[in-house]
Amino acid sequence: MAVLAHVVLVSPEIPWNTGNVGRSCLAFGAQLHLVRPLGFSLSSSALKRAGLDYWEHVQPRVWDSWPAFAGALPVLGEAFFFSAEGERSLFEIAFPPHPVLVFGRESVGLPESLRRQFAERLVRIPQEPGVVRSLNLSSAVAVALAEVYRQQRVPK
Known part of the structure; x- marks a missing residue:
């Protein structure tokens, strides 16, 4: 099966978030990239532990720096x-085949x-106004992947 999307974590800080993201990538058919x-x-x-017995199947691609990854970006697909701070909502985007979903570190984002x-x-993930500034990194990745999956793989 073709890769649904590429998920990129730029300088992630918390191992269990990355483990959870790896599980979500497997569940939705995405390739994980770590910068x-x-x-x-x-x-x-x-x-x-966060990746459970799935982690061995994740096989993340690890990049030494953002410039090293950015050099490969044109081959991977269109980046989001x-x-x-994003003005466009996740739900306003018609994702192309194999999008590249880029997320920043847990403490400060991109x-x-x-x-x-x-x-x-x-791109932002819409949420109700209130005290929550943003979603947990692994939750945000799961929401984004579910939307890409819905658009590309769920029969209309």
Whole structure:
């Protein structure tokens, strides 16, 4: 089966979030990409515990830096950068085949340089106004992947 999407975590900090994202990638047929620096070791027990017995099947592609990953981006597909600052809602986008869904680190999101460079590509996940600023990283990835899956694989 073809890859549904590419999920990119830029400098993730928390191993159990990355483990959960890996599980979601497997569930929806996506390829996980991790951009260094990482806030944990890939051999972390917390990472493997969150990924359960699925982690061995995730096979993430690990990139040494954003510039190294950015060089491969044109081959992977059209990129969408997730940020609470995004003007476009996830549900307003008609995703192309094999989109590249880019997420920032848990504490601060995407680096400001990427938010500025790709301002027209920023996407937000809508939520009710209130005290919650944003979703947990692994929850945000799951919501985004479910929408891509709905658009591309669920019969109309």
